[in-house]
Amino acid sequence: MLQPYRKIVIQKLTGEFRSSTGIVNTPAASPGPGEVLIRNRYAGVNAIFDQNLCRNTIRYVDVVPPYDMGVEAIGEVVAIGERVDGFRVGDAVANVKLGGGYREYQIASVGRLVRVREASPEILSLIASGVSAMVALERIADMKSGETIAVSAAAGGLGQFVVQLAKRAGNHVIALTSSDEKAGVLRELGADRVVNYRTESLTEVLAREYPRGLDIAYDSVGGPIFDAFLDHLAMYGRLIVSGHTSDFDKPVEDVPHPRAYHKLYWKSASIRAFQNPAFPQYFDDAARRILDLYYRGELRALVDPTPFVGLESAADAVEYLLAGRNAGKVVLKL
Numbered sequence: 647m648l649q650p651y652r653k654i655v656i657q658k659l660t661g662e663f664r665s666s667t668g669i670v671n672t673p674a675a676s677p678g679p680g681e682v683l684i685r686n687r688y689a690g691v692n693a694i695f696d697q698n699l700c701r702n703t704i705r706y707v708d709v710v711p712p713y714d715m716g717v718e719a720i721g722e723v724v725a726i727g728e729r730v731d732g733f734r735v736g737d738a739v740a741n742v743k744l745g746g747g748y749r750e751y752q753i754a755s756v757g758r759l760v761r762v763r764e765a766s767p768e769i770l771s772l773i774a775s776g777v778s779a780m781v782a783l784e785r786i787a788d789m790k791s792g793e794t795i796a797v798s799a800a801a802g803g804l805g806q807f808v809v810q811l812a813k814r815a816g817n818h819v820i821a822l823t824s825s826d827e828k829a830g831v832l833r834e835l836g837a838d839r840v841v842n843y844r845t846e847s848l849t850e851v852l853a854r855e856y857p858r859g860l861d862i863a864y865d866s867v868g869g870p871i872f873d874a875f876l877d878h879l880a881m882y883g884r885l886i887v888s889g890h891t892s893d894f895d896k897p898v899e900d901v902p903h904p905r906a907y908h909k910l911y912w913k914s915a916s917i918r919a920f921q922n923p924a925f926p927q928y929f930d931d932a933a934r935r936i937l938d939l940y941y942r943g944e945l946r947a948l949v950d951p952t953p954f955v956g957l958e959s960a961a962d963a964v965e966y967l968l969a970g971r972n973a974g975k976v977v978l979k980l
């Protein structure tokens with residue numbers, strides 16, 4: 647007999663995580679055909695996505711409470727449904743599914759599961775953020791080698807993989823961060839030039855040290871960083887919009903700038919947006935290759951050392967990330 651378990655749901659849309667959500671008990675169900683039951687061990691914290699769900703501002707979702715929270719999780723298979731081949735009880739697996747993260751157990755279709763060596767937070771960070779970084783760089787940014795690549799929030803969950811993958815491909819990497827502590831982490835990851843944007847002017851650094859411009863500018867922060875990237879693209883440069891952490895919950899700002907084509911046309915440069923759910927066709931290949939790099943010891947996966955334990959800590963983890971305090975991926979231990 648399966649015991650009830652706990653999960654986090656949005657109970658009302660207040661606009662922020664802590665007051666919108668609650669922990670509820672839910673009856674455990676048996677996995678159906680083609681499904682397994684997973685005991686989640688770690689969930690990835692996607693604070694901006696979570697907060698946007700609590701504001702009902704994710705364009706491809708309509709949140710009607712009660713609404714299950716969390717996305718990626720890693721754990722072990724504890725029960726197997728009919729017509730499931732190739733999975734056994736005890737297998738470590740990761741899953742990326744809306745509503746599959748902030749809960750103690752989940753039922754998942756085996757077609758979407760990634761089998762992994764162990765249910766660790768490092769491997770979880772690869773499956774979510776690492777895969778996104780790889781797909782965005784290779785498929786959206788058309789990364790080559792010998793290029794100059796700048797990345798914002800470089801010490802974050804996603805940014806750490808952009809830095810490492812860009813270096814592995816033989817590029818010069820400029821990594822942006824807000825603290826000297828995170829700057830040290832970025833040097834260890836191999837960044838060629840670290841810019842602490844609180845103590846140095848990004849615009850001045852780019853104008854003075856990179857007059858040829860940026861071949862790829864990978865931005866998930868937005869605001870003045872986006873503006874500086876757009877102003878300093880090289881010939882054929884690609885500016886990747888991968889998020890806008892700095893103003894995602896603020897009213898849209900009207901900025902008095904020349905129209906973007908004045909900055910792009912003569913350089914044949916482009917702005918390209920990347921949203922991982924829009925590119926499911928690349929997921930399996932990227933997951934396989936990024937795990938392979940990690941297993942071979944050629945890629946590091948940084949998990950923020952601050953412990954967040956249990957569903958009760960989810961709001962603290964979300965607020966910690968929203969305050970920009972993290973270095974590496976923020977995870978919730980379940």
Ligand SMILES: NC(=O)c1ccc[n+]([C@@H]2O[C@H](COP(=O)([O-])OP(=O)(O)OC[C@H]3O[C@@H](n4cnc5c(N)ncnc54)[C@H](OP(=O)(O)O)[C@@H]3O)[C@@H](O)[C@H]2O)c1
Binds near residue numbers: 692799
């Ligand atoms: N496109 C996609 O498919 C996709 C997938 C996953 C995540 N994302 C987006 O990518 C971004 C990064 O997500 P993540 O979960 O990996 O987070 P994260 O980068 O680990 O954390 C956010 C980081 O942003 C930086 N930051 C700059 N301005 C900030 C501000 N005003 N408030 C808070 N932080 C600020 C901070 O780093 P510094 O202090 O070093 O600047 C902070 O550590 C988010 O915008 C997220 O929505 C997009």
